[in-house]
Amino acid sequence: MASGNWYDSAIEGVLLDITGVLYNSTDEGGVPIPGSIEAVKRLKASGVRVRFCTNETQCTRQQLVDKLQRLGFELSVPEVFAPAPAACQLLKARGLTPHLLVYPGVLPEFEAFDLGAKPTCVVVGDAADIFNYETMNNTFRKLLEMDPPVLISMGVGKYYRHGGELMLDVGPFTKALEYAVRCEAIVVGKPDRNFFLGALQDMGVQPQNAIMVGDDIVNDVGGAQKCGLKGLQVRTGKFRPSDEHHPEVRPDGFVENLAHAVDLLLQHRKK
Amino acid sequence: MASGNWYDSAIEGVLLDITGVLYNSTDEGGVPIPGSIEAVKRLKASGVRVRFCTNETQCTRQQLVDKLQRLGFELSVPEVFAPAPAACQLLKARGLTPHLLVYPGVLPEFEAFDLGAKPTCVVVGDAADIFNYETMNNTFRKLLEMDPPVLISMGVGKYYRHGGELMLDVGPFTKALEYAVRCEAIVVGKPDRNFFLGALQDMGVQPQNAIMVGDDIVNDVGGAQKCGLKGLQVRTGKFRPSDEHHPEVRPDGFVENLAHAVDLLLQHRKK
Known part of the structure; x- marks a missing residue:
């Protein structure tokens, strides 16, 4: 119906x-x-x-497009809007150096940044089984070293379906970090207004x-x-x-x- | 000063x-x-x-008192108020069966409950390195199976100091679960009003x-x-x-x- x-x-x-x-x-x-x-x-x-x-923040747009093309979908990288490129734009615009709490597959999107330098912000994505007590503590301590803490969240989804089961998305872990250091994350990707408007502008609608x-x-x-x-x-x-x-x-x-x-x-x- | x-x-x-x-x-x-x-x-x-x-929710009150006595402190179990006994009181009063996301050391406090039965609530404590993607997902799914989800949090501390480093406490993980399933946790332990009042009543002040x-x-x-x-x-x-x-x-x-x-x-x- x-x-x-x-x-x-x-x-x-x-x-x-x-x-x-x-x-x-x-x-x-x-x-x-x-x-x-x-x-x-x-x-x-x-x-x-x-x-x-x-x-999607577990892989690059190119990897995602490759996978979908193999499945039979007709699409190309420029048609895909994803949070990691949006995060990179924001980092560049503000001159920020990120500490990343992300899935390894998405790391190539951040190759323009010096990940060995002292971070001035944290970027968190759907890190899946990279989310554990050690990585959460490490990220929390990086945030505490910033004054004020700058947390960028690639989406704030609650959960998604994977292999027949619901899995926690990035949102809950972002909320955990927000609470721990008393800050409000900057969201890139859906539901950020600029994310939708960027895609609309690109197609002229x-x-x-x-x-x-x-x-x-x-x-x-x-x-x-x-x-x-x-x-x-x-x-x-x-x-x-x-x-x-x-x-x-x-x-x-x-x-x-x-x-x-x-x-x-x-x-x-x-x- | x-x-x-x-x-x-x-x-x-x-x-x-x-x-x-x-x-x-x-x-x-x-x-x-x-x-x-x-x-x-x-x-x-x-x-x-x-x-x-x-x-403290990583051990029983008896274990905590034993440790403090070994360090030289004069105190006894009845003088100690901790969240796990408060949680057990609440579970009994409401007839709830818990799914526990806790540190193994505190499990003996919950021996009165059938932990193999279908849970009707979740109790979360300072689980430390038991917090990972698998245990968080598992707990999240248990909450989703309840209508409505019932989440009991043993404290909502943001962090504590352990071995010279700040470590995330239970609070951030409770906030993650609250956000994921759209619920508000029942807090036992500090800063719950009843917790302070219980200790005051016990000493008649x-x-x-x-x-x-x-x-x-x-x-x-x-x-x-x-x-x-x-x-x-x-x-x-x-x-x-x-x-x-x-x-x-x-x-x-x-x-x-x-x-x-x-x-x-x-x-x-x-x-």
Whole structure:
């Protein structure tokens, strides 16, 4: 069942979340969500502009694109917006040197920085099993040495689905560090306003003519809505039935999956 | 330098924090803070009533008392108030079965509960290196299976000093879980009001005639002040100079250490 009347509007651009919308991640790499490879193709062929907005921070954009291409998706690095490049932009603009609490796969994105120098900020990502008492203590102590502590969080997602199980995302660990040193993190990636606006600007579409399709009701759907886009919730990925009665976010629509969303969108455009 | 006029009042009872006030914990057990063994003796000999209020959750009260006695302190188990027994009282009163995210040393405190049964709440303590991605994920999933999630936190301290370094306490990890499952933890131990009042009741002293001596400005000093006790900050343990300009808590006084506090208190009582 779809809900809402989101497809009644003149949509010119679509922002797609990746994990949980295009594919489900697993230890072996990932499995496409049925219909989504074809859905991306049809969307692009229709003339609707498409960008991919992910909070993936376990690998570089190039690695992510390579993986998705191997799975059969048509996309390229310049179409992908991810937090690590956004964090690097911020670091450069402010002249900051980072201490990184990240998954090793994303390190190449930060090669422009001297990681041996005394850090003036901390950048935290979805570090997964790199999150442990030792790395958290080490990062906490780096923050305490700064006055004031500068914490940059690549997304603030609560959890995601991986290999059939829900896994904690970066958000909870960012909240732990915020509490420990009494600071508020600067968020890059979704739901940061600049992140959505950057992707829209890149495809030359105004917020009111764009829609974000995601499985994260707060960071995808709610974040996009705050920027003036419509926000569409898929019932794949980390979706849970309780999202349909979320206390803070009411999506413009719910769809079974990306293929379903594209069906409705393209049917409407043909009329 | 001492500050404030906290020792001008008629103090009948003193609550003492343990770690950072009596002794500094180390991997080898601990080292008494100079003058504190004698200070406890003098305080007890003076007729002032004394209880020990700790947020220690890495061991049982018996183990803690044994360790402190070996170091030379005069204290006994009934004089010690700690979060684990308080958590057990709460579990029994509400008929809850816990999933424990705690340090192994404290497990004997929970022997009355069936830890193999399906949990109806989570109890988290200072689990130290038991905090890792796997145990955090496991605990997070247990909470998600509850409707609503019930999270009990044994204290919410930000950090403590151990072996010369600051270490993250239970609080940041509790905040991580709260954020992940969108709940608010029930706190047992300091700064919970009932915890202070229980210790006061046990020694038969009214809040206005009691003082808490601690190194944690929020949980010891601020927590006690909210219950109507005076709160005295020692410059030992996790004390940091920035505590003297804390944005939320203004202690009734600062002292160099426990011995200094007892000097001032007993000098005043003799007059």
